[in-house]
Amino acid sequence: MMSNALDELRSVVGDGRVLSDPDATEAYRRDETPAVDPGHPRCVVLASTTGDVAAALAWAQRHLVPVVPRGGGTSLAGGATATDGCLVLSTAGLTAIRELDARNEIIVAEAGVLNADVDRAAARHSLMYPPDPSSFEISTIGGNLATNAGGLRCVKYGVTRDSVLGLEVVLPGGQILRTGRRTVKGVTGYDLTGLFVGSEGTLGVITSATLRLRPRPATYPPTLAAGFPSFGAAARAVGAILAARQRPSLLELMDSATLRAIDQWKNTGFGADVQALLIAQDDGEQADAAVALMRDSCEREGATTAEVSDSEAESRQLLELRRLAYPALERLGATLTEDVCVPRTRLPDMVQRIERAAFRHDVFIATVAHAGDGNLHPLFVFERGPPAVPAPVWAAADEIFRAALELGGTLTGEHGVGVIKRRWLAEELGPESMAVHHAIKRALDPDGIMNPGKVL
Ligand SMILES: Cc1cc2nc3c(=O)[nH]c(=O)nc-3n(C[C@H](O)[C@H](O)[C@H](O)COP(=O)(O)OP(=O)(O)OC[C@H]3O[C@@H](n4cnc5c(N)ncnc54)[C@H](O)[C@@H]3O)c2cc1C
Numbered sequence: 001m002m003s004n005a006l007d008e009l010r011s012v013v014g015d016g017r018v019l020s021d022p023d024a025t026e027a028y029r030r031d032e033t034p035a036v037d038p039g040h041p042r043c044v045v046l047a048s049t050t051g052d053v054a055a056a057l058a059w060a061q062r063h064l065v066p067v068v069p070r071g072g073g074t075s076l077a078g079g080a081t082a083t084d085g086c087l088v089l090s091t092a093g094l095t096a097i098r099e100l101d102a103r104n105e106i107i108v109a110e111a112g113v114l115n116a117d118v119d120r121a122a123a124r125h126s127l128m129y130p131p132d133p134s135s136f137e138i139s140t141i142g143g144n145l146a147t148n149a150g151g152l153r154c155v156k157y158g159v160t161r162d163s164v165l166g167l168e169v170v171l172p173g174g175q176i177l178r179t180g181r182r183t184v185k186g187v188t189g190y191d192l193t194g195l196f197v198g199s200e201g202t203l204g205v206i207t208s209a210t211l212r213l214r215p216r217p218a219t220y221p222p223t224l225a226a227g228f229p230s231f232g233a234a235a236r237a238v239g240a241i242l243a244a245r246q247r248p249s250l251l252e253l254m255d256s257a258t259l260r261a262i263d264q265w266k267n268t269g270f271g272a273d274v275q276a277l278l279i280a281q282d283d284g285e286q287a288d289a290a291v292a293l294m295r296d297s298c299e300r301e302g303a304t305t306a307e308v309s310d311s312e313a314e315s316r317q318l319l320e321l322r323r324l325a326y327p328a329l330e331r332l333g334a335t336l337t338e339d340v341c342v343p344r345t346r347l348p349d350m351v352q353r354i355e356r357a358a359f360r361h362d363v364f365i366a367t368v369a370h371a372g373d374g375n376l377h378p379l380f381v382f383e384r385g386p387p388a389v390p391a392p393v394w395a396a397a398d399e400i401f402r403a404a405l406e407l408g409g410t411l412t413g414e415h416g417v418g419v420i421k422r423r424w425l426a427e428e429l430g431p432e433s434m435a436v437h438h439a440i441k442r443a444l445d446p447d448g449i450m451n452p453g454k455v456l
Helices: 002-013 022-028 050-063 114-125 141-149 191-196 231-243 256-266 289-299 314-322 327-330 342-359 391-406 424-443
Strands: 043-046 068-069 085-090 098-103 106-110 164-170 178-182 205-212 223-228 250-255 276-281 306-308 335-337 365-369 375-382
Touching: 002 043, 002 050, 022 043, 022 085, 050 068, 050 085, 050 164, 050 205, 068 141, 068 205, 106 114, 106 141, 114 141, 114 424, 141 205, 164 191, 178 191, 223 231, 223 289, 223 314, 231 276, 231 289, 231 306, 231 342, 250 256, 250 306, 250 314, 256 276, 256 327, 256 365, 276 289, 276 314, 289 306, 314 327, 327 335, 327 365, 327 375, 342 365, 342 375, 342 391, 375 391
Parallel strands: 043 085, 068 085
Antiparallel strands: 098 106, 106 205, 164 178, 164 205, 223 276, 223 306, 250 276, 250 365, 335 375, 365 375
């Protein structure tokens, strides 16, 4: 029966586009979340057109096969991990840029286009695509939309949701839905575009998006790197910069554990007086003056060093320190990357709560923060398993999630709920919101085949 069903799938999407040999499907079981044990897919469809996606979803609905949409597979929440018997539907092969309208500052990109390629296409017209997750070279627009990804520039330009005008989505069953618009303004009907952004593959499969571009700064922004004697002092400097109504285009913070890991690897020579590093950029017309003002704020808050780049090469070099954070920490052992977000004024409190959780549960946590957004990534480092994640790590993570909620924050600033945050979801959303979530899910996916076990 199932091999007949697979023959039918091959006949509708093309033989070469369906993988069912376990050796071939193995590469599609996992994403970048080691804490989640993946299942074994029944098959993988390598879609390259909206028609392929529609045919695969119609087939899945007919045979009640669960579907796990997949882009670059870089999820840190387990959102793209396979479940047993599922169809993994890869949209990585939908790679066309259908249109770039420079005068109206929009681009229509298919789901599999890499984030960096959208920005590169925009750059040819002196435009930019602002959302820039650190995974920009390996994650896809479809995945970015499905997780409402953030990034380094979000402090000024907002998250993915702020750059999307409309979507092409294939619903379970195979119908093609077009949402939104291509105009700067427009309020016709419910905001279905917003509904699908951040839905983590649980409502439908995004195949294409109309994205908003912005003017690209004429020159590479100058960078400030300020060292502080404690993470708390650096977090207070972030508060001072924002309270002074400064609007950096990037404001990132790294703690001492992260700096030591980078130092061990690259011999950067941070002194003992640098227990936290704040990195800031401004890409406005008065960038040099703005960065100098941020340096003054840092010095007033007790910065022990504050260096401003004086060339593009130096600016890139200082920012590179931030990009080294994850690979440096991953060299130390197995990692679990967390992602809480608090009101920006509560950043120093959240830093304290993370330090307390690490101490109480005797676990190693290094923290990197998109500080200007109040978005912290406590990164747990531990011995490689089994178990995949030791119990004290989960206990500390639990304490950190609860602390974020108590401080008026949220469980996830950008990585999504996926599998790993599901059990805390109701605590943040409350019963009424949970009921609305379930009602929307039932309305769009009555058979519950879309990414089951994720989010809800
Ligand atoms: C080194 C590294 C750095 C990272 N930095 C950041 C960061 O700065 N900011 C940030 O927000 N995230 C970051 N992430 C997490 C990850 O890159 C993002 O969540 C990204 O948006 C996922 O895109 P993807 O194409 O890899 O999607 P996948 O991982 O394949 O999928 C992610 C989710 O989206 C769903 N999905 C994928 N494609 C579609 C589609 N076409 N239609 C419907 N649903 C779909 C999947 O089912 C899954 O739930 C990072 C990850 C890594 C490994």
